[in-house]
Structures are given as C-alpha cells and as structure tokens.
Amino acid sequence: MKIFAIETSCDETSAALIEAEKGDKKVKLLSNAVASSLSLHAKTGGIIPEIAAREQVKYIIPTILEALKPIGSLENVDAIAVTYGPGLIGSLLVGVETAKALSYIYKKPIIPVNHLIGHIYANFIENDDIEFPALALVVSGGHTDLVILKKHGEIKWIGGTRDDAAGEAFDKIGRILELPYPGGPHIEARAKEGNLKRFFFPRPLIDSNDFDFSFSGLKTAALREINKLKGQGTLSEKDINDLCAGVQESIIDVLIKKTLKAAEKYKVKSILLSGGVSANQTLREEFKKEIEDTGIKFFAPARNLSTDNAAMIASAAFFNYKEEPWDKIIADPELYFD
Numbered sequence: 054m055k056i057f058a059i060e061t062s063c064d065e066t067s068a069a070l071i072e073a074e075k076g077d078k079k080v081k082l083l084s085n086a087v088a089s090s091l092s093l094h095a096k097t098g099g100i101i102p103e104i105a106a107r108e109q110v111k112y113i114i115p116t117i118l119e120a121l122k123p124i125g126s127l128e129n130v131d132a133i134a135v136t137y138g139p140g141l142i143g144s145l146l147v148g149v150e151t152a153k154a155l156s157y158i159y160k161k162p163i164i165p166v167n168h169l170i171g172h173i174y175a176n177f178i179e180n181d182d183i184e185f186p187a188l189a190l191v192v193s194g195g196h197t198d199l200v201i202l203k204k205h206g207e208i209k210w211i212g213g214t215r216d217d218a219a220g221e222a223f224d225k226i227g228r229i230l231e232l233p234y235p236g237g238p239h240i241e242a243r244a245k246e247g248n249l250k251r252f253f254f255p256r257p258l259i260d261s262n263d264f265d266f267s268f269s270g271l272k273t274a275a276l277r278e279i280n281k282l283k284g285q286g287t288l289s290e291k292d293i294n295d296l297c298a299g300v301q302e303s304i305i306d307v308l309i310k311k312t313l314k315a316a317e318k319y320k321v322k323s324i325l326l327s328g329g330v331s332a333n334q335t336l337r338e339e340f341k342k343e344i345e346d347t348g349i350k351f352f353a354p355a356r357n358l359s360t361d362n363a364a365m366i367a368s369a370a371f372f373n374y375k376e377e378p379w380d381k382i383i384a385d386p387e388l389y390f391d
C-alpha cells in the first residue's frame with residue numbers, strides 16, 4: 054500500500070510518499086519534499102501567518118509534483134493523508150483543500166491526521182524496533198506533551214505544558230538574545246561553546262506529582278540575568294554562550310526527569326522523542342545516557358524528520374488508518390490530543 058501525504062500546518066509545505074503492507078511494524082520512505090518559508094520569518098523574529106500561507110499557495114503544487122516523482126502520478130497511490138490540525142488556519146486550509154480536491158479528482162480515500170500524532174509517528178519511519186507500551190514526548194514550537202501509546206490507535210494524554218511550550222521557550226529566549234529565528238538550533242549551537250556552570254536557571258515543576266511542564270518562568274529568569282548583564286555594559290559573545298548553555302540545560306533537565314518518571318509509572322518499554330525540539334542533539338544524547346540502565350528503548354526520528362514534514366503524516370495515517378468522506382474534512386486549528 055502506498056500513502057501520499059500533505060502537511061502545511063505551520064511554515065513548511067511538505068508532501069511525501071510511504072509504502073507499507075498490513076502487519077508491518079515500520080513504513081518505508083519513498084519521498085519527502087519539504088519547502089520552508091523560514092528564511093522569510095527570520096527577518097521578523099517569528100512566523101507571520103499570512104506570509105506562511107501565501108508561500109504555501111505558491112509551493113504546494115511544485116512540492117506535490119516533487120514528492121510524486123518515484124511513482125509519477127496520484128493514480129498509483131492507495132490513499133491521501135493530510136494534516137487537518139492543530140496549526141495556523143490559513144496554512145492548514147492550503148493543505149486540506151488541496152487534498153480534498155485531489156481525493157475527489159483521483160477517487161482516492163482521504164485520511165485526516167492530527168499533526169501532534171504525526172510527530173510521534175516519525176519514529177516508525179524505517180524503524181521496526183519500537184515495543185509497546187510506549188511513552189511519547191512531543192516537544193514542538195507549540196506543544197510539550199507526554200502521551201502513552203498502548204498500541205496503534207490507543208493514545209492517552211498524561212500531561213503537558215501549562216504555559217509556554219519547550220520550543221517556544223527556546224524561541225522567545227533566542228529573540229531576547231537577538232539570535233536569528235527560530236531560536237532552538239541557535240541556542241543549541243551557542244550552548245556548545247558555553248560554560249554550563251555559570252548560570253543555574255529554575256526547573257519549574259521538576260518534582261511535582263503530575264506530568265505537567267511550565268517554561269514561562271525560565272524566560273523571565275533569563276531576561277532578569279540578561280538585563281543585569283546589560284546594566285553592567287554590553288552583552289558579550291561569551292555571556293550569550295553561557296546563558297544559552299544554562300537555558301538549554303534547564304529545559305533538557307526538566308524534559309528528561311519528567312519523562313523518566315512517567316516511563317517508570319506506566320512501565321513502558323519504549324520512549325519516543327518527537328517534534329522540532331527533538332532535533333536537539335544534546336537532548337538526545339542526555340536522554341540516551343539517562344536511560345542506559347533502565348532497560349527501556351529510546352528512539353528519536355532522523356533529524357530531518359524531527360521538524361515538520363509530510364512523511365510523518367503518512368506514517369501516522371498508515372498505522373491509524375481511518376478514512377473520512379472527502380467533503381466532510383474541515384481544518385481545525387485548535388485540535389489537540391483526543
């Protein structure tokens with residue numbers, strides 16, 4: 054079976070093709086085309102929804118044609134999957150309405166996919182080692198959530214952020230430090246040069262009895278240090294590197310400790326890291342180190358499949374195959390875990 058997918062929930066325009074047969078534990082990736090309007094948003098320090106959607110209108114058809122190259126035409130696919138939420142409404146509409154039109158023209162079933170569940174399923178691309186029950190940590194620009202997967206199609210949310218998402222904390226602190234947008238990868242690069250011992254930032258809710266997170270206090274604490282340093286003169290490159298090291302460590306520390314606590318409580322066999330922040334190499338390495346003696350398997354998607362892409366949407370569609378009438382699918386910006 055071949056599933057073609059479209060993902061346009063934020064600033065990426067992506068189309069992808071996967072192949073798998075019933076009973077398979079992984080999907081095979083045939084193509085994954087991604088066009089990003091990130092460089093346009095870098096100038097303004099954040100995503101401007103209207104610009105993102107206008108770029109998606111421009112790139113959706115070329116991206117689809119690129120992803121279809123291995124099979125030539127949509128006539129040769131078995132189903133079309135599309136992200137229908139959460140996300141920016143203008144962006145989602147580009148993908149959803151295109152997928153509906155293609156489904157109607159080519160008479161193919163259409164499978165609407167939740168973007169957050171899509172991130173989790175990036176882990177099932179070319180990887181058949183995952184064992185259930187699994188615990189997924191979804192860390193993206195808009196979400197930080199812990200969910201249990203008992204098996205495919207059985208997902209239970211157990212906790213999430215009460216304020217800023219982890220990616221949002223990276224991006225907001227990046228902006229205060231005048232680093233390019235998005236802040237995450239830049240903070241990671243700066244942190245590699247920084248002194249971890251110089252700043253110790255708070256770890257909110259690290260010992261709380263639930264699986265919730267809170268990152269807005271970290272932004273305030275970082276701002277306080279930055280203003281203090283600025284009061285003493287200008288912020289040096291070394292100051293920025295050290296601040297980034299401290300901020301990143303605080304975020305990583307909370308994410309790992311809470312995830313391991315949930316893994317223990319729910320007796321999971323696998324931990325699946327996912328979402329844009331999972332591209333962070335330090336986060337992956339520290340997770341691997343902490344998990345070493347627990348007997349739990351640790352997975353994170355290939356780095357190019359960590360940030361938004363349609364391959365993960367196709368993978369989620371395969372393992373949670375549920376078609377809907379093409380004319381009933383409506384973009385839902387507020388969609389959350391069911």
Ligand code: KG4
Binds near residue numbers: 063194220221241329
């Ligand atoms: O999942 P994603 O591509 O889009 C959303 O669905 O939000 O995630 C984007 C987020 C941004 O906040 C970005 O700063 C963060 O992922 N990110 C990173 C890294 N690469 C991307 N955060 C930390 N370290 C990175 N290397």
Ligand code: ZN
Binds near residue numbers: 168172193328360361
């Ligand atoms: Zn995402």
